[in-house]
Amino acid sequence: MTAAPGRRSSTFTRLLRHGFIDPSAAERLLESAELSPVRNDPVLLEALGRTPDPDLALHGLVRLLEAQPGATARRGLLDMVIAAKPLRDRLLGVLGASAALADHLARHPRDWEALVTYEPRDLHPGVEEFERGLAEASDPVSLRIAYRRCLLAIAARDVCGTTDVAETAAELADLATATLRAALGLACAAAPDDAALCRLAVIAMGKCGGHELNYVSDVDVIFVGEAVDGADEGKALRAATKLASHMMRICSETTVEGSIWPVDANLRPEGRNGPLVRTLSSHVAYYQRWAKTWEFQALLKARPVAGDLALGEEYVAAVEPLVWQAAERENFVADVQKMRRRVVENIPVAEVERELKLGPGGLRDVEFAVQLLQLVHGRADASLRSGTTLDALQALAAGGYVGRADAVQLDEAYRFLRSMEHRIQLYRLRRTHLVPEGEADQRRLGRSLGLRTDPVGELNREWKRHAAVVRRLHEKLFYRPLLDAVAQLPSGEARLSSEAARERLVALGYADPAAALRHLEALASGVTRKAAIQRTLLPVLLGWFADSADPDAGLLNFRKVSDALGRTPWYLRLLRDEGAAAENLARVLSAGRLAPDLLMRAPEAVALLGDGDGGVGGLEPRGRAHLEQEILAAVGRAEGAAQAVTAARGVRRRELFRTAAADIVGSYGTEAQPAEADQGALVDLVGGAVSDLTAATLAGTLRAVVREGWGDTLPTRFAIIGMGRFGGHELGYGSDADVLFVHEPWEGADEQEAARAANAVVAEVRRLLQIPSADPPLLIDADLRPEGKSGPLVRTLKSYEAYYRRWSLVWESQALLRAEPVAGDEDLGRRFVELIDPLRYPKAGLGADAVREIRRLKARMESERLPRGSDPKLHTKLGPGGLSDVEWTAQLLQMRHGAEVAGLRTTRTRAALAAARAAGLLAQEDAATLDEAWVLATRVRNAVMLVRGRAGDTFPSDARELAAVGRYLGYGPGQVGAMLDDYRRTARRARGVVEALFYGG
Template sequence: MRTLSSHLAYYQRWAKTWEFQALLKARPVAGDPGLGAEYVEAVSPLVWQAADRENFVADVQKMRRRVVDNIPADRVHRELKLGPGGLRDVEFAVQLLQLVHGRSDATLHSGSTLEALRALAEGGYVGRVDASQFDEAYRFLRAMEHRIQLYRLRRTHLVPEDEADLRRLGRSLGMRTDPVAELNKAWRRHASVVRRLHEKLFYRPLLDAVAQLAPGESRLSAKAAGIRLEALGYADPAAALRHLEALSSGVSRKAAIQRTLLPVLLGWFADSADPDAGLLGFRKVSDALGMTPWYLRLLRDEGAAAENLARVLSAGRLAPDLLLRAPEAVAILGDPGGLKPRTREHLEQEVLAAVGRSGGAEAAVAAVRGIRRRELFRTTAADIIRSYGTEERPAEQDPGALVDRVGSAVSDLNAATLSGALRAAVREGWGDDLPTRFAVIGMGRFGGHELGYGSDADVLFVHEPREGVSDQEASRAANTVVSEMRRLLQLPTADPPLLIDADLRPEGKSGPMVRTLKSYEAYYRRWALVWESQALLRAEPVAGDEELGRAFVGLIDPLRYPVEGLGDDAVRDIRRLKARMESERMPRGADPTLHAKLGRGGLSDVEWTVQLMQLQHGWAEPGLRTTRTREALAAGCAAGLIPAEDARTLDEAWVLATRVRNAVMLVRGRPGDTFPSNPREVTAVGRYLGYEPGHLGDMLDDYRRITRRARAVMEERFYGAT
């Protein structure tokens, strides 16, 4: 027995989290009604402040797990109240939601589980369908519990095992035909519903984020919002406040849900280089999808979807631009496998099916480009989330894996896109009867599976007349196909174009756009220069006739992997060409220590070093016969052609330079080879690379240090190699 003041002193100083949860249902039932009312009035504020306690959500979740763990193993499947899918799962989920959201919403202050559940649904904290299913299951389980206890007036929550007892229980619930089977079926169904909804609602990531907000922030008023925006560092609080008012004003369910989401989203936006852009992007997506039932449900209920969206919208221009062209792609962020890139085979299957369903070539390639835009968004979103990290998915620690994933995903996607454009162009002019076999060969980063977000598709085109077709007819058909593919892929649409670059073909811009296999053979046999052999190191078939592609590879292998390697004259030519490129191609005014492609220790330095090693030793070392830079470098190290420390230095610089280029494209929405000058943009690049605000100087120092070491290795291995 305690006095009222003693109770208050205890709760204020010593009470555990579970005790405030228990107090949620407190009401006077006997004795002095005035004292009872005074008690409830005194403890009520403590109950609704409990969610402010550190680790509150985690403590409640831990308590529920402890209850289940303490059930004897032989009883857990019969425990109607405490077991998985039982009454406690409903009550704990409802109470946790009440305590987290009830701090700022008095409509949730109810001691009745079903009344509180109804209020949660009306407030948008729980979906209507989920609430209805929870309500139905809870009523059924309670009815079962009451019927069990009424028999012989025993206080038990165990479902009987004896068939006669089960028959009696089933009949008491109105089941007549086969009471035992009907009872077991209904019980399993309702328990399964409760278990599923409990997991969905009780462990919702958004709950913990909402609980961590300061009092008054979880349902923002205009005044509170303004204060919070300034504190979070929004550059234009007035504009941000207008966005908030547009998103959350009114009495609609959409507005109610967004009033719950926004306080948390504001914090996630603020944890980026451009929170204003993140909030604006969210408003645009919500304006486009806000009346779509699944959209707000996705953000409220589906794991890390809300945080993923916040990261993507505030990380730069490219990903939001891709998303806003087709906002329904936001569903990718809530799918557990949504961030995983599609395989080349899957992409080609979808692209070719889209072409087959379309009427003309332009409609077909429009559909293909739509697929490409969606998959580019998938790749950029996954890259941003893995680089920034979220509460559910910490930032990835292996930059090389990030680069490889992006390079492979974009290269596979562009290859599938070319396959679709080729099929559409051929079908438009010849049906399925093109008079020449035709193949597209990827070159440069495309052939090396190293494309970035802003890369063009470097290619060669090769064809081979079919039997009985003249060279002139075959050549006309092949050139028409090439022209049509390029036109279709660059048509003005809302989707980003895919630019085809064929400048690496024999004789460059003055040479034929497409050649036969015999023509390539004749040219390479008589006229090929050493730089062309070097360029062919990354040639790989990407679309069209597979047999013809393999024949082209067989043709060029002796050129790119010459027996006994390169002669001294050829090595001098390569070195001379590299030195000339360094002096002539660097943009005027660019800082050579920060240019990712042509600068000191950048992509060019590393790639020319690796390619010289391939030209000299590829004939003898099978591991060097790859179009991928990192793979060739690792193979050269394994073969003892380059020391492990030097290989690590070159690899680190190549990965970093590639990530810088990807970051610039993500942030600015257009390609770039050097760090931006705009403060917000360079901060965003830093965040992508793992540098917190205030450490941008460290980022530039690290870049210069890493690439300086790579340049030293390059000068020794490339210019000093014999």
Template sequence: MTAPGRRSSTFSRLLRHGFTDPSAAERLLESEELSGVRNDPVLLDALGATADPNLALLGLVRLLEAQPDRTARRVLLDTLIAAKPLRDRLLGVLGASAALGDHLARHAQDWQALVTYEPRDLHPGVEEFERGLAEATDPVSLRVAYRRCLLSIAARDVCGTTDVAQTAAELADLATATLRAALAIARAAAPEDAELCRLAVVAMGKCGGHELNYVSDVDVIFVGESADGADEQKAIRAATRLASHMMRICSETTVEGSIWPVDANLRPEGRNGPLVRTLSSHLAYYQRWAKTWEFQALLKARPVAGDLELGEAYVTALEPLVWKAAERENFVTDVQRMRRRVVENIPAAEVDRQLKLGPGGLRDVEFAVQMLQLVHGRGDTSLRSGTTLDALGALAAGGYVGRTDAAGLDAAYRFLRSMEHRIQLYRLRRTHLVPEADDDLRRIGRSLGLRADPVAELNREWRRHAAVVRRLHEKLFYRPLLDAVAQLAPGEIRLSADAARERLVALGYADPAAALRHLEALASGVSRKAAIQRTLLPVLLGWFADSADPDAGLLNFRKVSDALGRTPWYLRLLRDEGAAAENLARVLSAGRLAPDLLMRAPEAVSLLGDGDGGAGGLEARERAHLEQEILAAVGRADGAQQGVTAARGVRRRELFRTAAMDIVGSYGTEASPATADQGALVDLVGGAVSDITAATLAGTLRAVVREGWGDTLPTRFAVIGMGRFGGHELGYGSDADVLFVHEPREGADEQEAGRAANAVVSEMRRLLQLPSADPPLLIDADLRPEGKTGPLVRTLNSYEAYYRRWSLVWESQALLRAEPVAGDEELGRRFLELVDPLRYPVGGLGDDAVREIRRIKARMESERMPRGADSTLHTKLGRGGLSDVEWTVQLLQLQHGHREPGLRTTRTREALAAAREADLVSAEDAAILDEAWVLATRVRNAVMLVRGRAGDTFPSHGRELAAVGRYLGYGPGHVGDMLDDYRRITRRARAVVDELFYGG
């Protein structure tokens, strides 16, 4: 028994040395196998230096127990205590790998493989490993010899004798030696097959790239030829048998476990293709059928076993095809799509723990490096390494990647690969998931030298390096181009034009020569402005490239920069506020409207920031605040024209804010175009544009009255919004449908009051349509009584007399959207009281009125649809479009508005929701109509944003159509899906309209 005082002292000492279970450690130290050394401080210090002291101590006791006799045990202990290199290596392996501890317990003399510590032992290559495997004659002995070699690699790794790149290279060399040994065993088992054929084994993936993991599929491709004039078919069958046997030797599980799976699925046609092909067959496939990813995989192809001359011939024959892959049509799109698929296939529960495939993982580094290699390696052979870190170094040396960025990626990649190695080494299992248990994280952290708080430090370092990878992943594409353009003298630019052009073409720029000129103008020189531009442009180029028209985005950015380049806050805003630069890139490359608005007032760039200033960022401003600002500007102006100019300037800025908000809010992912609440965004845009228009009319009215009559007009005057304006549903290019109403003030002459009212209307319309840089605002009063032939403005009594005697059912329908928007609020309220009985008639509509509305709608569909227009894609008059939905909702309002207060609204979606609540429409039908109305409205908004002019149909120009698709959430190549979805959604809506509006 151990004395209590001594036990307490030992317990504390074990805790200080990192033992997480000191009680178990005490029991192991008291075991007979450790008698004589249990109190040796050298042993305890050595155990405490391992990744997991408890695991190392348990492994040591098991190894001692496995020794054949007491003498062998004594030799092991004496050597362990006397020889620090062995002590560090053996205990280091035992503390990091339970699997290798199991191997040593089964093969008690293999510890001697760790004794040698000479320079020639530090970095063994294929030949040394082949000698270590030479005595293996069957799968079982091969596995034992393989694990013995693996012991020495792991020992050098955990002791820091080799770095992660050297360890990965040694693992690849060991795999090479193992494939050769396995092939030799297969040949020995079938000598007649070996005589018939030449068989080359070409390593792919991490083995081919000299960067293998501890446990990984070893990807290979087999090439076969006949030997000495043998029949080719017989030779390929013989080669296939040899290849299959070689794969089984490595992959199958025996009493000694397995080595690793040999995976030949990267071969032509994958699992469906023949396992072995001739060189000519391989070449024919890659010339005619291979996909982009297959050429990317060939970057790492390397002959490793069998007929190396044939393997070299394979690599040499395919090399020209690999370095032309970037010239393939849709090269970038194909690679991006492949990458998205990889991320999408990660189970949701594993995304945050994926070291390899997740965001900021190893695949991000490898993917970016390989993409740059394929793009630039065509003309620069120094980039053609199959090893990720070597290729990254070559990219940095060649100026394709900034040295700082390359160093950051190099460090992150090494750390992540080291984590991956330590995770796999523990059980020698193939995994790329970071474990969740604290004990596992503690062991990994300690093995990487994190000792103060291993779990917290590991998580912190892992997240930090992953963030570096995420940040630099996209930047890696673009930064070298800009550095090259910025650092070359004008006379030298031609020297790099071809390489630069290739990079821009790969990113989707249609006019790379013009793009190069813009980049040179923006980023060349030694000024502070140029330095900041060189920092911004790499990321901006990527965001531009993510749009349908990257060339326009870059051109517009140059124009804005030229206009604001000397403004001190401009570049600081883009550099220091993360949202501003991305928002600007999205806005400038999304179409014509927003850039046109911005070019007329470049200082509006400030709205794209984080919104802390008075401008309020991209949040829509309330109508009251807009009106207050405009009225104040009008009050300061010198005359009506200057006042309206000020009002139009505010309107231009606010339209830009709304368009930018819309674009940024709509820029979702290609994979899920319907993730955002599109209905809310449509309401927000429609409400914002309507409020801007109302505030502009209020300011214009104030300016006109102020100049002509001073503070008081001889008549009370109100503007009534109609149509989409009254419904808070204006689009960017919509006219403002209005009615004008006035009422002479008490004691005023009625004729004078009428002349004043008409003069106000005429002057408002004139001033708002004066030619200027601001977008026009057209006032449309055609919904007034008697239409174009009637007076522009009437008194309230005149309206009452007309509606009482002459009003038609279509006018009642039009009045459903009447809402005061400017002028005398009391007069506007009284106008609504006047028209409410018309638009919400007691008892609803008679049958004749319903038939008349249906007749007008049918006539409109047949007469107003533009000739040659596709009715399935016309957003306003087409099948299931805006008119269909709105007329259906308005018919319900006319029929039931008197008894259902919820229907008494000018807003289409609000009225539809009220109809659903009142059980006038089923929830399913309401949802169908709402979806169609929102989609058609978004398409109209998109067309205006993209083309800069209004339109009711999808654009016919391919790039404009793609830009509309991008706004709607459809990525490259999915325009057809967009049109199909539109037709499907509106077809369903039309079926509901036929039932509800036309009565089935």
């Protein structure tokens, strides 16, 4: 009977208490004829309540009873369930965890009998037991049924806790081994003539090879074939290929009983493009000559499982020495880490937070870390050569290569994450590594893991906690033992030997491991608070250094900064407590020479790295008004012009560091904000910041010179006009500042005295700025003035007017396109601009003669100024598609159309291109091509200055410097060739546009 409307029956209440989500539906199921004998039995309800999903378990039980062949069979099953607790727990546990296995039992109602036999905790089936379970399979369909029957027993032991996650994974691998043998047996029986011609070995790879298989996973294999005595090798390999292909189809194809799992042979030499079956000698030849690092990493788990096991053992014996030599390969660790990054990058953005296997802090992080340490240290220590992750981790801890406490935490996290993965896959027997989003699914998952008080909340808390542990230890595993080896502190753990420490540092990219160990010892040894904090910071810092092109420089620079600031209370606190500061510092110190050199001159600028909330944050460059105010205030406090310029240089040094650090962090990214920076935005940031800083420094120097020589008032108005990249707000770190100097005597002033004063100011400004200094030079270039080097350094406004009216050449009008006042008398600067506007934006446009002259000058510059011996295609300034090409094309459009199109009246190249596109003077695709080339060339020049500490217009020839430029531009280790190819391609496309637009071709 059902309860009256509005009242709940006692059964309803009990169902709620036992964890049923839909007690009304459960009540109806309990009242079904199939369950009538036991509907009020408390044993059944309590057993259902212990399952991951009581509703699912009850529904599966009713379906199983309905499928029984008659009342006697149903009653027999019920009696067994009520009377035998082991069977009851296993059967209901499976039904409450796996809808897919419930479906199997409904289709094969006698298979529940596979759960009757009870295995004590120390007795677990192996390959031979599973082979007996599959022995009766005579075709692919019956093999699938037998496979599911065996899987049913594995799942029952798993959900009941008879086996732990590692034992379950091993049983799944053993079942896969038995299944591969059965499938190969069916294939051989179907083609006995082929089987007689060849020896065929099946090598398990991946999780199957490592004895740590999932419930649903591709089974990775490699096939090795040989001819039997007297057989033709070609025929034997063709026969072996047929057998291997048939075996794969038996396992992979879908039938009425579904599929078993895909057999994947893509880990073989040459992947899917290579032959499916090779001889042993062919395998060895490939691995000796062509194999990539990741292929040796994959071979860590190679294990013969089926076919000719003797041949399989020969294969493993032949490749094993090559595996343990992999760590000696150039870029070994970089290759491994690049593969890990590629895996993460390929995760869809919408799934990365739910990705249990491949996401940050996921299973793959543990596996990659363990495998990398195995390959580094397994050369000399055979105890590390296990294909099973947890066994290898235990061996690494026993050998002192991983701290024991870290190993325990990592083991626990890995087991928890693998358990989650198993239970997620078990529900539908589908291959997935995504944590479900639905509350009901998460509740079932949490309960299956023993979380009963708040299954959903506890599940998510535990998952995030373990993922965070993995993330932290993944970074730490490589470096903590290094610190233990040099810190000279009492420890109960084994330590790395000096040789092992050096091996690890070399493998991680440190070129001088002995020096690196000395730096580590100096930083981390002792019992001081400073050393203790360093030991906390260094494991992560060393990882960031290793991610750069020059880890040695990063570590050396960190030691220098720490030596300078180690006694400063805020320094280590900043790095420890402000998440972005330590990573920003590591990126900056290992990105080249310029930023560390600036920092060594003013170590207190480290404080800038801690501002903000991750990413660039407080490194955002300050505007011109703020900079000028600070520099003028410093000049006002100085006792003389020389001291004033020194003060201005100090501000410039700090702000150059701020800009360089912002640029590096924006290019490299951080853990919080990966590098997805707009390259154009970074170019604009640097160009604007360095130009503003140069203008503010000139303003301060001008004020200092005038104050010292003339007091408050110069006998003439005086202004500095920025030209070239300076006027265009496009200065790079190493750019000269092109300027013009203009003056105008005050009304009634003596013109000769005014001229002498103006010339004296120019001479003193240039002298003070050219005083040798360790800071990056600020060179003032006035060669764009009328008459060039032969003309006076400074003219009156009237003199400029007379010259431009009578003598100006077309190139001078073109140069004036980028003229902009930067310091001095603002009104005089404005009137200078009014004077030159008609020259640079002529109302009548450019005549044919003027266009020809500009083209002639451009062609002459290309032929005469390109340095001898340099590769024109890689010259960022004068090469085809370089800065000069793009700028002259934009400037030709400005001179032709600037009078009519207001947007073209700008000193900035990118703004001019955008205005030309908006006005329909430049096709959108052409504008984008030119902009991309200009931005890339500018980025390369900035990178060269950051890396080398001196300016350059082409890529460095030194391999490490070239790699550092690549890292700045967003290219990973080993991608220098791709970087150069991309530059050539971008420049070539831009040159095509220039040929059409500038040269009219």
